[in-house]
Amino acid sequence: MCSLCGVMSKEHWAELGDGRRARVFRAAVLNRVLEHFGLSAQAWAGSQYVLRDRKGGTAVVSDLGALWVEAERLHGAPLDPLAADLLAALES
Amino acid sequence: MKTPVVLVTGFLGSGKTTLIARLLAHPELGETAVIVNELGEVGIDHHLLRRVDERTVLLANGCVCCTLRDDLATELRDLLDRRDAGEIPHFSRVVVETTGIADPTPIVNTLLADPLVPHHYELQTVVATVDGQHGLAGDEAVKQVAAADTLVLTKPDLAASAALDQLEGRLERINPTAPVLRVVHGDVDPATLLEHHADPRLPGRAAPAREPAHGHGESAVAAIALELDASVDWIAFGVWLTMLLQARGADVLRVKGLLDVGGDGPLLVNCVQHAVHPPVHLDAWPDDDHRSRLVFIGRGFTAAALEASLRSFSRLSPEG
Structure with missing residues (x-):
């Protein structure tokens, strides 16, 4: 239960049982990927992240699933993990 | 209960x-x-x-x-x-x-x-x-x-x-x-x-294709199997799969598989498009093959592309 809004909340499947260490590691992985699209993510309170673009755009997202929805909106196009240019950037 | x-x-x-x-x-x-x-x-x-x-x-x-x-x-x-x-x-x-x-x-x-x-x-x-x-x-x-x-x-x-x-x-x-x-x-x-x-049974009876059939709509849907020798970093996998489901959710109809995340038994992963079951740790592998195995049912992607992408993401983890 979220103490602020009183709504029953549910942990995202990829973040079940996360500790601080896991969140730090996840943010590191996310930032390597998001960098390619001109975005960055910062782990925030609870399971939230603050997402930023290079033009000053900011969004607070509730979990990892919501992060990609908002990242797509800020970037203006889908962020495809199979894209060859992304994989080349990750390998460099 | x-x-x-x-x-x-x-x-x-x-x-x-x-x-x-x-x-x-x-x-x-x-x-x-x-x-x-x-x-x-x-x-x-x-x-x-x-x-x-x-x-x-x-x-x-x-x-x-x-x-x-x-x-x-x-x-x-x-x-x-x-x-x-x-x-x-x-x-x-x-x-x-x-x-x-x-x-x-x-x-x-x-x-x-x-x-x-x-x-x-x-x-x-x-x-x-x-x-x-x-x-x-x-x-x-x-x-x-x-x-x-x-x-x-x-x-x-x-x-x-x-x-x-x-x-x-x-x-x-x-x-x-x-x-x-x-x-x-x-x-x-x-x-x-x-x-x-x-039932964690995964491909076995009919070996899924490594590459999907060409075509559109229903005819293009195929099952693709991935088998990975090394254990999978769970954090990197979660980032990768959530990103994949957001970018290609309409074309990824199902993901089901057993992941070696370094424990005794595998992790059972089961998604129906973007709807993901909470992952379940199984006590033991169903057989002697302890490699991660995933089946992707969908269209518009190849086993090689999935595997290359997942490997790249796995290498990003500080623990990977």
């Missing part, structure tokens, strides 16, 4: 209601609440004990049968309220029949991701009926097959043997993770249907 939910999907006329009506006749399926589209379709007249209201009836074996009035989440909450208020008998299982023309994914998503429903209910298994006489009809039927944990091939007595074999082969190519049961007039052991929920 959460109430298990069995989802029965299948195209119009493929035998969902016959299957459900026969299942309800089994004594071991007493204490079941059934949510259907039309009471009349279920053929419950001879099982009927009494009518509670215009949309709810009690069956002689203790089951409750009601029509879907509103959205599923509301109906499931309402069932609990009515049970707790003593308006309907106790039930320990729910069977939901989907509409024949529907993609079952939104229902799976309600059961897995609604803010309230997953606190009270647990999706036990998805059963899809396929008309053995007329085969698969269109994209929605293919999505139903992809979403299934068990496939029930109905009316096998009305189809030619060769045609039935061909259809079964096609079902195995679309969804090699689901066993196919040939069932006449809904006559099947309930345990056979319900026990597949935790």
